[in-house]
Amino acid sequence: MASGKSVLCSVASIYLSGFCVFLMVDVYARPTNNSAVKREKPGARLDENEIQPPNHLSGLKLEKGGVLNKDFHQEVFLGKEMDEFEADSEPVRNRKKLIAIFEKVDINVDKKISASEMQRWIMEKTEEHFQQANEENKLHFKAVDPDGDGQVSWDEYRIKFLASKGFNEEEVAEKIKNNEELKIDEETQELLDNLKDRWFQADEPPANHLLNEEEFLAFLHPEHSRGMLKFMVREIIRDLDQDGDKRLTVSEFISLPVGTVENQEAQDIDDDWVKERRKEFEEVIDADRDGIVTMEELEEYMDPMNEYSALNEAKQMIAVADENQDHYLELEEILKYSEYFTGSKLMNYAQSVHEEF
Template identity: 80%
Template structure:
């Protein structure tokens, strides 16, 4: 929580208790290597910012999320509570639904707002380390298939709905910790003794850092 408060104060230069989109945009672009003074001056003068395509796409996504976090009555600026919802949408029901919608929109190939197994294991190029320019690794596919069938698809009908995905991604869901523990043991328990040995934990340490879907969510919704 202290880190989040520091993040808020870092983008609230005048200390008025609110952060405007332009104030955040200046700090975000500065964190990406742009000259903060120059960017602030151009924004103040409404001059065009020369940004690369990737940075522009991230900014547009962040701006959408920004306005989602601006609780009614919308005033085009965020207070500290709204800013924390912007940074951590998974802890806000409204923002969590928005994040789930964004993920489904990116993965859903037939526009039915549901995910099949084939759609789920076909994350966009670049969202998995070293995936670009080569086929998805077989082990990665096996892990995602197991995650889809055993954890996210709660009624096991072969389809993941937005509600199922939201339940899976909700950190406040009381079943999540147990499901995650079961999943980790199922993947890493090589000797099938129903507990994890140190060697097994070390061998699967990369897997334990989080699911690839959650990694994708963090990539799509980049935090400052």
């Protein structure tokens, strides 16, 4: 994606990829001082990132509102090692790490990576993202379930959410208990309304208006739940569908909705950005190549554990660096195209191959 043009939506829809509150709402917006309730209590502030859907969901191809995840290739190739590559600017160390990854992917030790080997690796790294989200969710659920009964009501969550935004938790709890009006600024209220929709969507049938730890995971990470995955898809369709037919044409997919940064700078959108979205639509998402993406096609595309999508992604990744066009990746090719796979550009890639082998 062209530099400077991949700014994420100002936020929120799903991501999905986001994957995930709702478009045109600032996830990190602080309430304004017009609230009589707002009076921050020192030492009682929760981290808002612990109790609301993250701004970015690793391992998903689309961000909130349908924006392509520019880091997807690195996320599914590096997994947990991605942070190490981002933090380490030393080419020699990163080269050795990349060589070590190559050897792990090359399970038959023939010194080249096939599409099936890359597919297996992508699925493994995606599962790694799932495990990390599960581990974090255990801690985050405790933040909203202080009494430890294993269930959280919407009102309990709402109190913790507003406390994370700087409102006095005790005062908010008292007003909710007495069914009194909460004087909340418009932006925070809009975000809260959107979170409420998402909250009840995560309440698996038979709905009891309470979320357990597993349902709370679906609330924070919709990619873990088939039902929430469908919800994410509906939100993306809603945000991008201009004619209301609940399907997407390529023109709808390459034109983000009003309110996004990309739309505001429409005159400056690079041809490369448009080409990338068009290519993704035509070659990957539109499975039957009829020029229309249905909700079912988008759901399959969005499903991070879809083996067919993982194989398709593996073939795409190989094609990027497959200079000799033998449909395999050799170490020299991966090192030469290291920036695509890791975000780090390595120098003297050919020399490094000779040093290692």
